[in-house]
Structures are given as structure tokens and as C-alpha cells.
Amino acid sequence: MIYIKKGKEPDSLTKYKKQKFAYYDGYKEKDDVREMLLKEQGYLCAYCMRRIDINHMKIEHWFPENELSDIERLDYRNMLGSCEGHIDGTNGKKDDTCDSHKSGDKITVNPLDNSTLCSIKYNSEGKIYSDNNIIENDIDVILNLNSEKHLLKLNRKSMLKQVREELCKMQKRGIWGRNVLEKVKNKYINADENGYKKEYAGVAIWYIDKKLNSVTIK
Structure with missing residues (x-):
């Protein structure tokens, strides 16, 4: 996981938010958001850093969607590009990663906030971890970034x-x-x-x- 510098939101999103009763599911130009997220992130998942593309990604809301209002769900500053986090044939959510495993849970670690990334470490076997107990729980439990099934x-x-x-x-x-x-x-x-x-x-x-x-x- 590395720091992501957020850029300007797509013009189509800016325009849509000015409409009366704008809401996330009503915004039809989501590919504009996907393209912008891909460019910001170097075509990598914001969490596990595997390769993603416009047809194989999810628009992730770092702060959970289910706790946001319609207009808050359209806040580009809360959006990240995530991998799909699922492999067909694996054991459902248990083996999922990233946004698919996080679901509606809140996390502290945030690729948009460098201060939450400074405690992240790796060992010689490729395990990602942190000495900060809260960040460690985010990484290993909520995001499941040491998934064996996904070979991370x-x-x-x-x-x-x-x-x-x-x-x-x-x-x-x-x-x-x-x-x-x-x-x-x-x-x-x-x-x-x-x-x-x-x-x-x-x-x-x-x-x-x-x-x-x-x-x-x-």
C-alpha cells in the first residue's frame, strides 16, 4: 500500500452534483471516475496493489457508503479504485480481499493519508503488517491483505x-x-x-x- 495523491474529480461528476436530487446510483458516467482513479493509482488496487483495469475494478468508498448521505456518496475525495477482491471457486467472503472483504467496515489505514501508512512493514515472506494494533487489524483482518488464496x-x-x-x-x-x-x-x-x-x-x-x-x- 502506498500514498495516492488525489486529483481533480471528473468534469461529468462535478456537473452531475449540481443537479437537484443528485445521488450516486443516478450518476451514469462512472467510467469517468474509474478512468481517473486508474490514472491516479497507476492502474493498481489502492489496497493490495495488484493490477486493475476499467473492466476489472470496483469504485471503493473509503468511508463506508452505508453511513453516507446521497450527496456524500458522490464525494470523489472518498473514492478509491479497488480490485474485485474475489476469485471464482474460493470460499466466498472469507477468501475475499480489499473492498470485497471490507464491505461496510470502517478502517483507519487510508492510502490518501500518508500518516496512516508510516507504520506499515513487510517481512521476508511477503507478509504485510504493522506494529500499530489498529492498522494491523485493518490490514490483516478487515482488508485480508495476506490472503493465501490470492497469493498476495x-x-x-x-x-x-x-x-x-x-x-x-x-x-x-x-x-x-x-x-x-x-x-x-x-x-x-x-x-x-x-x-x-x-x-x-x-x-x-x-x-x-x-x-x-x-x-x-x-
């Missing part, structure tokens, strides 16, 4: 291996210097020329930041 830990472990190999190719001997670490980090922070960020980039950024905090050489 395995995919993050593979990303850790990838970033280590990339660093080794750039500097085969000695301690990785700050310049090397920052150069590789930028590849995971920034989107490519098509607007796509790397899947599971959060674990790579965390790993590099950990190295940056301990390095003293350029």
Missing part, C-alpha cells in the same frame, strides 16, 4: 527478490550507495510512459527506504 504474500516476496536482484546488477560489490538506492526507488515510485506503476511496488519502496535509512555513503 507470494507475489510480494517475488517483488522483494526482483528489487534485490536489480540493486545487485547496478552495484555487484559492497554496500549499496544512496545514489543507487534512490535511482532504483524512483522506478517503483513513478509510473511508466503509459501511466502504469509496478505491481506490489509498496514492498519494494519499503525495502529501499529501509536501506536508505541505514546507508551513509553516496
Whole structure:
């Protein structure tokens, strides 16, 4: 999970909200919202960071829809792009992730608020966790981000291996210097020329930041 910088809402949404009795289900241009969310998030799920596209995503309300008024449900600042969070043939909601598992629950961790992300860590097996008990419950229980069925830990472990190999190719001997670490980090922070960020980039950024905090050489 990484910080998402919120942009301007789609013009069609701004226009629709000016109508009398505007409500979320009455807004028919939701693909405009989906496209904007995809661009903001580098075509990654806001929570698990797997790849999403306009035909395979959900518009997630970070603060639960069932506690919002009609007009509040149209607040773009509360919207995130989430994966569908379900695999056919799995055990229903128990094996779901992200918005599909969260359902109407409230969470504290928020990709739009960097202060809620600073306690997030990963281990060598790709598990995402936090020493903050509230954030840990959000991550592991409510969002189910360590789901075995969805191979999330395995995919993050593979990303850790990838970033280590990339660093080794750039500097085969000695301690990785700050310049090397920052150069590789930028590849995971920034989107490519098509607007796509790397899947599971959060674990790579965390790993590099950990190295940056301990390095003293350029």
C-alpha cells in the first residue's frame, strides 16, 4: 500500500452534483471516475496493489457508503479504485480481499493519508503488517491483505527478490550507495510512459527506504 495523491474529480461528476436530487446510483458516467482513479493509482488496487483495469475494478468508498448521505456518496475525495477482491471457486467472503472483504467496515489505514501508512512493514515472506494494533487489524483482518488464496504474500516476496536482484546488477560489490538506492526507488515510485506503476511496488519502496535509512555513503 502506498500514498495516492488525489486529483481533480471528473468534469461529468462535478456537473452531475449540481443537479437537484443528485445521488450516486443516478450518476451514469462512472467510467469517468474509474478512468481517473486508474490514472491516479497507476492502474493498481489502492489496497493490495495488484493490477486493475476499467473492466476489472470496483469504485471503493473509503468511508463506508452505508453511513453516507446521497450527496456524500458522490464525494470523489472518498473514492478509491479497488480490485474485485474475489476469485471464482474460493470460499466466498472469507477468501475475499480489499473492498470485497471490507464491505461496510470502517478502517483507519487510508492510502490518501500518508500518516496512516508510516507504520506499515513487510517481512521476508511477503507478509504485510504493522506494529500499530489498529492498522494491523485493518490490514490483516478487515482488508485480508495476506490472503493465501490470492497469493498476495507470494507475489510480494517475488517483488522483494526482483528489487534485490536489480540493486545487485547496478552495484555487484559492497554496500549499496544512496545514489543507487534512490535511482532504483524512483522506478517503483513513478509510473511508466503509459501511466502504469509496478505491481506490489509498496514492498519494494519499503525495502529501499529501509536501506536508505541505514546507508551513509553516496
